[in-house]
Structure formats: C-alpha cells, structure tokens
Amino acid sequence: xxxxxxxxxxxxxxxxxGFVGTFVALMMAALIVSACGILLExxxxxxxxxxxxxxxxxxxxxxxxxxYITGHGEDREDExxxxxxxxxxxxxLVAKAAAVPGARTAxxxxxFPVRGPHGALTAHGWGSTAFTGERPATGRAPAEGExxxxxxxxxxDRVTLTxxxxxxxxxxxxxVDNPGQPTAWFADTEAVRVSGHPGxxxxxxxxxxxxxxxxxxxxxxxxxxxxxxxVHTGDDRGAVEDASLAEAKEVLTxxxxxxxxxxxxxxxxxxAGTVALSVGQRSREFALLRAIGxxxxxxxxxxxxxxxxVAPLAGALGCLPGIALARWWFGQLQDxxxxxxxxxxxxxxxxxxxxxxxxxxxxLFAGYMAAHRSSRIRPGQAIGExxxxxxxxxxxxxxxxxxxxxxxxxxxxxxxxxxxxxAANTALGIVMLxxxxxxxxxxxxxxxxxxxxxxxxxxxxxxxxxxxxxxxTNSRRLASAITPIVLAMAFSSxxxxxxxxxxRVTQEQQRDGVVADHIVTSDAGLAxxxxxxxxxxxxxxxxxxLLRTSVxxxxxxxxxxxxxxxxxxxxxxxxxxxxxxxRHGTLSLGRGEVALDASLAGNTHVKVGDxxxxxxxxxxKATPRVVATxxxxxxxxxxxxxxxxxxxxxxxxxxxxxxxKGGTAADLSALGTVQGPGDYTAAQSLxxxxxAWANTVMAAVLGGFAAVAAANTLVMTVLDRRxxxxxxxxxxxxxxxxxxxVRWxxxxVALAGIALGTAIALATLVPMxxxxxxxxxxxxxxxxxAFAAAIVLLGVTAVTLPARAALRGETLGE
Numbered sequence: 002x003x004x005x006x007x008x009x010x011x012x013x014x015x016x017x018x019g020f021v022g023t024f025v026a027l028m029m030a031a032l033i034v035s036a037c038g039i040l041l042e043x044x045x046x047x048x049x050x051x052x053x054x055x056x057x058x059x060x061x062x063x064x065x066x067x068x069y070i071t072g073h074g075e076d077r078e079d080e081x082x083x084x085x086x087x088x089x090x091x092x093x094l095v096a097k098a099a100a101v102p103g104a105r106t107a108x109x110x111x112x113f114p115v116r117g118p119h120g121a122l123t124a125h126g127w128g129s130t131a132f133t134g135e136r137p138a139t140g141r142a143p144a145e146g147e148x149x150x151x152x153x154x155x156x157x158d159r160v161t162l163t164x165x166x167x168x169x170x171x172x173x174x175x176x177v178d179n180p181g182q183p184t185a186w187f188a189d190t191e192a193v194r195v196s197g198h199p200g201x202x203x204x205x206x207x208x209x210x211x212x213x214x215x216x217x218x219x220x221x222x223x224x225x226x227x228x229x230x231x232v233h234t235g236d237d238r239g240a241v242e243d244a245s246l247a248e249a250k251e252v253l254t255x256x257x258x259x260x261x262x263x264x265x266x267x268x269x270x271x272x273a274g275t276v277a278l279s280v281g282q283r284s285r286e287f288a289l290l291r292a293i294g295x296x297x298x299x300x301x302x303x304x305x306x307x308x309x310x311v312a313p314l315a316g317a318l319g320c321l322p323g324i325a326l327a328r329w330w331f332g333q334l335q336d337x338x339x340x341x342x343x344x345x346x347x348x349x350x351x352x353x354x355x356x357x358x359x360x361x362x363x364x365l366f367a368g369y370m371a372a373h374r375s376s377r378i379r380p381g382q383a384i385g386e387x388x389x390x391x392x393x394x395x396x397x398x399x400x401x402x403x404x405x406x407x408x409x410x411x412x413x414x415x416x417x418x419x420x421x422x423x424a425a426n427t428a429l430g431i432v433m434l435x436x437x438x439x440x441x442x443x444x445x446x447x448x449x450x451x452x453x454x455x456x457x458x459x460x461x462x463x464x465x466x467x468x469x470x471x472x473x474t475n476s477r478r479l480a481s482a483i484t485p486i487v488l489a490m491a492f493s494s495x496x497x498x499x500x501x502x503x504x505r506v507t508q509e510q511q512r513d514g515v516v517a518d519h520i521v522t523s524d525a526g527l528a529x530x531x532x533x534x535x536x537x538x539x540x541x542x543x544x545x546x547l548l549r550t551s552v553x554x555x556x557x558x559x560x561x562x563x564x565x566x567x568x569x570x571x572x573x574x575x576x577x578x579x580x581x582x583x584r585h586g587t588l589s590l591g592r593g594e595v596a597l598d599a600s601l602a603g604n605t606h607v608k609v610g611d612x613x614x615x616x617x618x619x620x621x622k623a624t625p626r627v628v629a630t631x632x633x634x635x636x637x638x639x640x641x642x643x644x645x646x647x648x649x650x651x652x653x654x655x656x657x658x659x660x661x662k663g664g665t666a667a668d669l670s671a672l673g674t675v676q677g678p679g680d681y682t683a684a685q686s687l688x689x690x691x692x693a694w695a696n697t698v699m700a701a702v703l704g705g706f707a708a709v710a711a712a713n714t715l716v717m718t719v720l721d722r723r724x725x726x727x728x729x730x731x732x733x734x735x736x737x738x739x740x741x742x743v744r745w746x747x748x749x750v751a752l753a754g755i756a757l758g759t760a761i762a763l764a765t766l767v768p769m770x771x772x773x774x775x776x777x778x779x780x781x782x783x784x785x786x787a788f789a790a791a792i793v794l795l796g797v798t799a800v801t802l803p804a805r806a807a808l809r810g811e812t813l814g815e
Contacts, residue, residue, distance in 0.1 A: 041257025140175025490758025510636025526655025598634020
C-alpha cells in the first residue's frame, strides 16, 4: 500500500477532476481576501508627497480628528472621527515654535478663498513664500492694506477683493509670475485677520537653522508646543495640505477592513463548504481504505497532504486576479474623487501571504472536519454510510445551528424595538447569524425546503417527482448547493435594496421639501451681499442663503458626521423656500439654536429644549439649544442652524446656494448658476452616486463570488452522481428524462435559495431601513426579478452542462 503522502499525490495526479471544484473555491477565496487586504494596506499606508510644504522640513498642524472619550479607567476609549472641514491652531503657537533652538524661523500659514474682479482666488500670507519660493516679478511684498497678485492686475492698481468680512479695496504692491491657480498674498497679520477665522491658522511651517536635522527640529517643536499640535516631517506633511487624504484613508480602510472582513468570512466560509463537500464525496474511498487497514491518522494525514498540494497553488493563482481587482477598484475610487490621485496602491507580500495562508488553513480545517467521522468509525459502518446518507443530526452542528437561528430571531426582535442607527447597527448581525444557521442546519433546512417546494412539483410528471425524492433523500447534497445561493441572494439584496430604499426616501423628501422657485449656486461661493441683492430683485418675495457643510454628532458612543446647512436670512423667508416638515417646536435661526432631523434627534436622545453636544466643522465643541425637530433631514439637511454660528469654523464662509421665491432666472443669473427645483435635485443626486456605486460593487463582489461558488458546487454534485445517472439510464430512463429530472432539482435548489435569501434580507432590511429612513425597504420588482431570474438561470445552466457531458454515452461507467 502507498504511504499516505504518496496516496495524496497519486489522487491529485491521476484524478485531478475530483479536485477542480476545491481548487476553484480556494482560488476565489484567495482572490477576495487578497483584494480586500491590498485595499486595507493601502488605506493604512496611504500618503501623498508634500507640494506646498515641500520646502518646509517641519510642519505643525492641529489634529484633524475630533476626540470623543467614552468610559473611565480601563474602559476608557477614544472614538474620534475626522473633522468635516479643518481643525486649526491658535496663532500664539507660532512664537513658541520659532523660539526652539534649531529653528531659523516659523511661519504662520493660512489658506482661504477670496473673490476678485475676475473670479475666485486662493489667498495666503506673504510669509509663506519663505518655503514656497515665490518672488515678486514686479513691485514688493505687501504691507497692511496691500496685496500681491499672480494675475489680472499691475503694480500700483487698486482692486476690490471680497473676503469673509465683505468687499474691500487693496493696493497692488506687486505681482508674481504664477502659472497655477490665481493667487493673492496679504501681509501676514492681515491674512490671519481677513481669513474668516481670526486668531486661528492652518499650520506652522518651521524652517531649520543650518546643520539642524528635521528629526531633531521636530522633537524640539513637539516639546515646545506641548501636545497642542501634531508635528509632521517627510511625506506626512502631504496630509496637512491635502485634507482629503484622511477621508480617503477612511474609505480604503472601511472597504478593506469592514467590508473586507465580511467578504473574507463569506469567502472562507464558502470555500470550507466546498472542501467539505469534496471530501465528503470521497467517503466511499476513505471507507475502503479503512477496510484494508488504513488508520484514522493516516486518513487525516492524506487529506492534509492533499490540502498542501492544492491550496498553495490555488491561493497563488487567486492572488493574481485579486491584485487586478484591487487595482481596478482603487482606480475607480480615484476617478470618482474618493481617493486623491497622488495616492498610490500599496501591493506588498503581506496581503498575498495572508490570502494564501487563509485558504491553506481553510482547506486543512474543512477537510479534517469533513473526514473526522469517516476516519474514526468502524470500517463496515463507514462503507454503509458512504452508500446511504446518514440522516441523524450531528451533536455539535445542530445545537450551534439552533443557537445561531435563535440569536438571529432575538436580534431581529431587538432591532424592531429600536430606532435610528441603533436599529441599523443591530440589524447587521442578523444576516450573519441567519447565514450561520443555514450552513449549520443545512440538511434539516434542505429536507424542509424539498418537502415544501416539492408539493407543487409532484404533479409535474415522473421526472419532477423523482427530483423531489432525490432532494429529500440526499439533503446534505442539497444543502451544500443551497447555501451559496442563499449567500448570493441575501448579501446582494441587502446591499442593493438598502441603497434603493434610501434613494427613494431622499427623492421624496427633496420633491416635497424644495418649494423654492429658483436656486442659485456657485462653486466658488456667493458674495456676502448676494442674498440682499437677490431679495431686492423684481418679483422676489423671499431669499435666503445656505452654507452647506457637515458637523459631528455623538451617536451611540461615537461621533457621526451629519449634513448641515447654515441659513442666511429670516426663519420666515427660509420656510417660504424650504419645507422641512417641522414635527416639534418652532424653527428659528437665532445664535446658539439648532433644528434637527427627527431621526437624528432620536438617535442622540434629545428633544426640543435640550442642549445638543456637537462638533462644528473645524472640531470646535458647541452646545446649541434644540428648537425644533423635522422630518425631511435625509433629503435636505440633518442639521439646520444660523450661518453666524458657522462662519468662523469653515474654510470658506461664503454661501454656496441662494434659494428664492419668485424672481426670474435671467435676473438671478447675475449672481451665479440658476437652477429650477428639478435640476437642483438631480444635481444633488450626483453626490450620492459614490455610495450607490460602492454598494453595487460590493454586491457584485460578494454576489459574484457566491454565484460562482454556487455554480461550482452544483457542477461538483452532478459530476459526483455519474453512478446514479448511469443506473437511471440502465433501468430504462431516457436521456431527456434524466436531464429533465436534473433541471427540476436545480429549480428546486434555486427556489429554496431565493426564498431563504429573501427572508434573511428582509429580516435585515426592515429594521435597518426603519432606523435610517423611518420607512420600510423599497424593493424594485424588476430588479428583484432580475436577481431571482439570474439565480434560476445560473442553477439550471450549472447542472445541465455537466449532466449533458455525463450522458453522452449510452450508459455510464466509472
């Protein structure tokens, strides 16, 4: 007899078809794990080379995360979140940084928008030219009341520039040849004063004395500032000037970590099921080996050797398309603006080795568990169980499956009793628990499904009746085919229909809430007097300005971003152009007052009259009083407050929109781009395209993987039944009858998977959408029908093709 290792090599060499299904499943698992791992690693390591700060070896800036401390002692946790705009430093820190021994000078750096006669300009303090390198082409550096411009004026001219304080005339003291964007430089003290956030600066650029190393200077500056700023050198300086990097890192780590964790678990879980199916199909072979004297240890060693022969190659080949998928995914994120173009995809050995290790461990563990019983029982009993499927439930998986199902029902009941984000977060565990229950209780569920779905098939002829009998008798085989279909249906439905539900509610709220006749927008921001000018135009009865931004709200122990609008104008005029559907309280726009979306108010457990603890766009703490709650926050804005409360906490305090009642588009076009309500809501929907695309891609990745796994499993089950199909042909069944029976079985499997997947998806979507939108899920019939039809077509095709191949001869042999 061959040694077990030799037996494993012989099995792989002379019966490669028996390992094709396992190979495909492991390769697909490696693809998913490696792609998500690469995105996660890129999110962790992402950086952009400094451009503006390339000439400043050391840069100090505020922490761009708002800290949120929960708990005490050992339970103390910091659940910080990136600030929506930019956190700034107190300008008094400049002198402290300049006083360190290794510093030659320290420059206060500010960047803010201004409006000039020819459009928008980016403004800085002239001191920043010490590290950016600009020099006057004509004239000299600016003094108080003066400005240096890069274009559009000559030295000695007088120009009117509009800052956050309003329009003001400056003398042009010089010009700079700058082929980039139009830029203005003010005197340093004046730049800080007119930037819109006086007394605050964006960063401190510290230039070293000769012979001082950046690391030494960094240490000195960090000590001098005493934890009131973060000090950066090298590529870390790029994150200071490009605030989008923090958001990009969050997107990448979210995809690679959160979604990647779920996708990895699904991939490994599905691959394990395929390996177990492959090993289980060889139970007759293992029973014969036991009968001729092979020990249980030798059986397990043979399976382990087979895994060592198949899994590494499958993992290596799976990582190649995994890298390609990660590159495509990353490129799409860059094209859609979610990741800065300067960030590069990080591909190292870590995700590849992790993926290969994951599939190897999966193959070893699943193979061992599948062969555990057949390698331990008596040889005669093993041969008997290899011939007739054992119906008795397992003593380990059955209690675990019942516990998982019970946990799913408990979570569903709990989510139904909660509201807001609490319900949505609880619902996330429902799909996982029910999926685990389906996998563990698969044979029992398969018998129930065969009995229920088989009832209408009994009248469809002999082939259908035989298909039902086969399904009930071979419930383990049926369960192995149903599980990946349930995975595909459940996960794809949750991801896609969650978006359709949110999109439908958002469109309804925008349609009902936008009552303005015209909306004026400008990418560069609207002039401070634009609202007054709009209000004085003919036929305009109401005009208000809106500043769009975001704030951070403490929800469920962490800070969550919420869309916000700062209103310029009276509450009466605002109500004439935007109907928020006020539920409680009275909407007013006084300083220190805020109105909230009712769902958000429920999540934060505040009501009218309470103080809401929030973080303004730059991370500043504020506690405005809640004066109203309303119902259309998802489509309009979740937080509404007066613009005066936001002015000093945003980079650009110019209004981004003006909403008017009455007036004409021709008159309003002098202020900016004029849109009607329909055009405006369509433009707003473009902002949600990234989320829709992300959900679609995640559904395609998970659903596609599960669909391939389902097809792979169905093909494996058909090829393993050649003896059975041969017997049917020998007793007189025609080729057409056998194919019809196989198709009925595939239809039964597909319908059972669709029904279970839909039930799990609904159990997850109902509390999730109730919490997020206040309404039930919206499932477009055509889209759901397309999902179901695709699964049915996949199932029928996956069994028909191998069955036809197996039935080419008159009879089938081994």
